[in-house]
Amino acid sequence: MQLSKKMLKISPSSTVILAQKARQLKAEGKDIIELGEGEPDFNTPEFIIRYAYQSAKNGATKYTSVSGTPELKNKITEKLRKENNINYNENQIVVGAGAKQLIFNALFCSINMGDEVIIPSPYWVSYPEMVKIADGIPIILNCDLQNNFKISLEKLVEVINSKTKWLILNSPGNPSGAVYTWNELLELSKVLINYPQINILCDDIYEKIVFDGKKFHTLAEVAPNLIDRILTVNGFSKSYAMTGWRIGYAAGHPKLIEAMIKLQGQSTTNASTIGQEAAIAALGADQKFLNDWLKVYTNRRDIVSNSLGNSFKNSFNNPEGAFYHFISCQALVGKKINGINTIRNDRDFCQFLLEKYGVAVVPGSEFGTAGYFRLCFAKSEDDLKNACQRINDFLKLLN
Numbered sequence: 001m002q003l004s005k006k007m008l009k010i011s012p013s014s015t016v017i018l019a020q021k022a023r024q025l026k027a028e029g030k031d032i033i034e035l036g037e038g039e040p041d042f043n044t045p046e047f048i049i050r051y052a053y054q055s056a057k058n059g060a061t062k063y064t065s066v067s068g069t070p071e072l073k074n075k076i077t078e079k080l081r082k083e084n085n086i087n088y089n090e091n092q093i094v095v096g097a098g099a100k101q102l103i104f105n106a107l108f109c110s111i112n113m114g115d116e117v118i119i120p121s122p123y124w125v126s127y128p129e130m131v132k133i134a135d136g137i138p139i140i141l142n143c144d145l146q147n148n149f150k151i152s153l154e155k156l157v158e159v160i161n162s163k164t165k166w167l168i169l170n171s172p173g174n175p176s177g178a179v180y181t182w183n184e185l186l187e188l189s190k191v192l193i194n195y196p197q198i199n200i201l202c203d204d205i206y207e208k209i210v211f212d213g214k215k216f217h218t219l220a221e222v223a224p225n226l227i228d229r230i231l232t233v234n235g236f237s238k239s240y241a242m243t244g245w246r247i248g249y250a251a252g253h254p255k256l257i258e259a260m261i262k263l264q265g266q267s268t269t270n271a272s273t274i275g276q277e278a279a280i281a282a283l284g285a286d287q288k289f290l291n292d293w294l295k296v297y298t299n300r301r302d303i304v305s306n307s308l309g310n311s312f313k314n315s316f317n318n319p320e321g322a323f324y325h326f327i328s329c330q331a332l333v334g335k336k337i338n339g340i341n342t343i344r345n346d347r348d349f350c351q352f353l354l355e356k357y358g359v360a361v362v363p364g365s366e367f368g369t370a371g372y373f374r375l376c377f378a379k380s381e382d383d384l385k386n387a388c389q390r391i392n393d394f395l396k397l398l399n
């Protein structure tokens with residue numbers, strides 16, 4: 001079978017491959033601490049599982065309308081109004097199989113051959129590949145550690161042109177951990193208002209994981225004057241530890257949402273009915289339990305920041321949100337391990353760390369920023385302490 005030309009353009013998901021490698025080593029009996037995959041280690045709360053189970057028993061096992069059940073869409077519009085101060089009607093909402101499907105569908109529905117999509121790096125691995133599948137051109141906008149991996153407006157203006165179709169904004173950021181403030185979003189909106197051809201895809205999937213009392217804001221809230229050009233994407237995977245239920249949603253201009261529903265209707269139909277019921281339970285609940293989780297995440301973040309702070313001085317920022325450290329290992333490039341193998345780049349660093357010390361992390365190159373590695377701290381305290389100890393031991397071998 002000859003595969004399509006399209007498939008030759010795209011790479012497999014690197015984080016999934018690395019996770020598989022770590023799993024394989026584990027299956028071979030190796031002592032592996034997996035800090036590669038970005039997934040909360042909490043179980044989905046019991047009350048959500050019970051609600052979904054009861055709903056399934058009551059018949060929620062059939063197709064729903066493609067865009068989601070009226071009850072869930074109603075809960076989503078209510079959430080966006082109350083928590084984010086954005087007014088969307090139900091015809092502006094589509095529920096899908098995770099934020100991933102919705103981002104894919106939005107790009108697929110809107111990009112014509114050669115359209116450009118600005119993706120600030122470091123970026124979530126799937127954005128550029130999705131753009132390529134849709135026949136678009138990813139334009140990578142490098143962001144610096146010194147600027148907390150946030151967009152420089154000067155650099156942004158330099159890459160905008162008449163073919164620019166989208167800017168992707170992900171705050172809290174994976175893997176950067178950066179959270180845009182109200183003022184930063186406002187300043188950004190003042191630039192974007194001058195370029196009516198640009199749409200903005202706000203990937204808010206880590207909304208609930210923001211540390212140190214900082215407040216989450218999304219562009220549609222800060223810049224209602226841009227609302228027709230914004231697609232707000234969110235979901236339940238990270239916030240509610242519901243990765244496997246595969247429920248996300250997008251809110252935006254009715255024309256785009258209608259197209260996304262049409263595409264979904266001819267590809268996957270509705271998101272899992274039981275998953276949608278679980279999402280209703282998540283949104284309907286007292287959200288206080290999320291504060292308890294946030295305390296746990298904060299503690300875990302601090303364990304890693306404190307344990308690696310000395311070894312990687314000025315090489316990372318304390319994450320403001322999400323659950324990743326993004327750490328420069330550039331200073332280690334060129335060093336030898338026990339005087340033998342040379343670390344040539346971030347991939348080597350991660351490979352040696354996995355093979356010699358059993359810690360799985362992801363090279364920054366996968367996120368468009370070479371010379372770094374990403375460590376996910378949504379893991380147990382013991383695992384994090386052990387992993388940091390192993391990383392520090394590994395560094396002692398280098399000369």
Ligand SMILES: Cc1ncc(COP(=O)(O)O)c(C=O)c1O
Nearest residue numbers: 098099100124174205235237248
């Ligand atoms: C930035 C970002 N967006 C979207 C997703 C996909 O989320 P979902 O599980 O809802 O498809 C992820 C998952 O890793 C992510 O990190």
